[in-house]
Amino acid sequence: MIVNDEQFRLKVGLAEMLKGGVIMDVINAEQAVIAEKAGASAVMALERVPSDIRKEGGVARMSPVRIIREIMGAVTIPVMAKARIGHFTEARILESLGVDYIDESEVLTPADDEHHIAKRDFTVPFVCGARNLGEALRRIAEGATMIRTKGEAGSGNIVEAVRHIRTIIREMRHLTILGKEELVHEAKVLGAPLDLVEWVAEHGRLPVPNFSAGGIATPADAALVMQLGAEAVFVGSGIFKSSDPEARAKAIVKAATYYKDPAMLLEASEELGMAMPGLDISKLPAEELMQTRGW
Amino acid sequence: MSATRKKLVGILALQGDFEAHEKALKTAGADTLQVRTAQQLDRVDALIIPGGESTTMLKLLGYMNLLEPLRSFAATKPVFGTCAGAILLANKVESPNQESLGIIDMTIERNAYGRQIDSRVAEVDYEGRPFEAVFIRAPIIRKTGPGVRVLAEYQGTPVLIEQGKHLASTFHPELTGDSRVHSLFLSKI
Numbered sequence A: 001m002i003v004n005d006e007q008f009r010l011k012v013g014l015a016e017m018l019k020g021g022v023i024m025d026v027i028n029a030e031q032a033v034i035a036e037k038a039g040a041s042a043v044m045a046l047e048r049v050p051s052d053i054r055k056e057g058g059v060a061r062m063s064p065v066r067i068i069r070e071i072m073g074a075v076t077i078p079v080m081a082k083a084r085i086g087h088f089t090e091a092r093i094l095e096s097l098g099v100d101y102i103d104e105s106e107v108l109t110p111a112d113d114e115h116h117i118a119k120r121d122f123t124v125p126f127v128c129g130a131r132n133l134g135e136a137l138r139r140i141a142e143g144a145t146m147i148r149t150k151g152e153a154g155s156g157n158i159v160e161a162v163r164h165i166r167t168i169i170r171e172m173r174h175l176t177i178l179g180k181e182e183l184v185h186e187a188k189v190l191g192a193p194l195d196l197v198e199w200v201a202e203h204g205r206l207p208v209p210n211f212s213a214g215g216i217a218t219p220a221d222a223a224l225v226m227q228l229g230a231e232a233v234f235v236g237s238g239i240f241k242s243s244d245p246e247a248r249a250k251a252i253v254k255a256a257t258y259y260k261d262p263a264m265l266l267e268a269s270e271e272l273g274m275a276m277p278g279l280d281i282s283k284l285p286a287e288e289l290m291q292t293r294g295w
Numbered sequence B: 001m002s003a004t005r006k007k008l009v010g011i012l013a014l015q016g017d018f019e020a021h022e023k024a025l026k027t028a029g030a031d032t033l034q035v036r037t038a039q040q041l042d043r044v045d046a047l048i049i050p051g052g053e054s055t056t057m058l059k060l061l062g063y064m065n066l067l068e069p070l071r072s073f074a075a076t077k078p079v080f081g082t083c084a085g086a087i088l089l090a091n092k093v094e095s096p097n098q099e100s101l102g103i104i105d106m107t108i109e110r111n112a113y114g115r116q117i118d119s120r121v122a123e124v125d126y127e128g129r130p131f132e133a134v135f136i137r138a139p140i141i142r143k144t145g146p147g148v149r150v151l152a153e154y155q156g157t158p159v160l161i162e163q164g165k166h167l168a169s170t171f172h173p174e175l176t177g178d179s180r181v182h183s184l185f186l187s188k189i
Helices: A006-017 A029-038 A050-056 A065-074 A088-097 A133-142 A159-176 A180-190 A194-203 A219-227 A245-257 A262-269 B018-027 B038-043 B054-063 B067-076 B084-089 B180-187
Strands: A022-026 A042-045 A079-084 A101-105 A126-130 A146-149 A210-212 A233-235 B008-012 B031-035 B046-049 B079-082 B090-094 B104-109 B120-126 B129-135 B140-144 B149-154 B157-163 B166-169
Touching (some): A006 B120, A006 B129, A029 A042, A029 A065, A029 A245, A029 B054, A065 A079, A079 A088, A133 A159, A133 A180, A133 A194, A146 A159, A159 A194, A159 A210, A159 A219, A180 A194, A210 A233, A219 A262, A233 A245, A245 A262, B008 B018, B008 B038, B031 B038, B038 B067, B046 B067, B046 B084, B046 B180, B067 B079, B084 B090, B084 B104, B084 B166, B104 B157, B104 B166, B120 B149, B166 B180
Parallel strands (some): A022 A233, A042 A079, A126 A146, A146 A210, B008 B031, B008 B046, B046 B079
Antiparallel strands (some): B104 B140, B120 B129, B157 B166
């Protein structure tokens, strides 16, 4: 399942370049410029940030092409955009547009309630969300070349992101101590291809970069998931729904680099105002959860 | 036992694929240190600036007041930049104009092949043998000064160059198994 061909290496290659950085959600060119100036390593173009999607409801789709084009024209860093789960024609449009990465994202309303996009068929690389190792490996089998733990988008609450990164790391660690004959059973339990399970058992990590998303609102949140093993962070509503987007964006960029250095984290947190309002996820009705979208 | 200590190679670890360089350096037989502060920079004998986003690294260098320390470091010690690292080393950056360290006498154009869908793997000739060059949203070196020697070319433009003890490549030797370019850099220490 791991075809280490040119395409795979180029797709993973760009993900490698984004490590240690912050990928910021933006809804227009003006926000993209603010993100780039603060040191974002990429921006994610979307129509509405997750917390607004949550509030306003309705069907959330790929961004209007015009807005993505304006964002691509406004910044020199990579531009990602979201497509609905299973919506391969939205993905083809984004590919033709020339976005640098597509996020097949649970934040948008799924277009297919059983299947994800066959991502190997594309030249543009894909990132997908995952809550556990089985989900991550299924997405990699389909061709995702970057995984991000889902967390709970638009919640401003880090608890789900922490749960998901811990789960994936624990499940990978578990595989490394199993015997060969146990891996077949484990592949069945995980619902993941055996060869990918064997690869993880041998290397103790995913065959593609593993980033974190969903609920990061402060520099401390970013540093927390990085210390738990995330290799970069996505920040959605956390920046532009705060009282101080520019300062917060800068502070989170610093935190992603100096995540092990408490003095630097203090400095980064020093002059920040109020973070975005957060949600208690245990009080959210099950149908309002975004993380359960994806199969 | 040798009286001289083993050389320590730093990798600027602000953002990007610094871990891939760390691995390549270890394969080439070097001791490594991730560099995020001026104090760490003081400890190393050479420095690699990795691939990543040059604008992100530039911001962090600014936040941490590391630009001047890096320039003084390069006055006496070797620096190797790949892709974004090469952009930071140039004395002129185009598309758009941006600040840089001005360590290597060259003009470099950012994202010059296009976007990610234009990224590519190509074979380039290095020391008479093919080297697999991985270009990811790569820059193109448009002009080089008289002190610069071109070590490899692709489509008629330089992709691996040296200027005295410094080295720059627009591709990513750290993403291939071939450690010849890293060995060349180690030989400059």
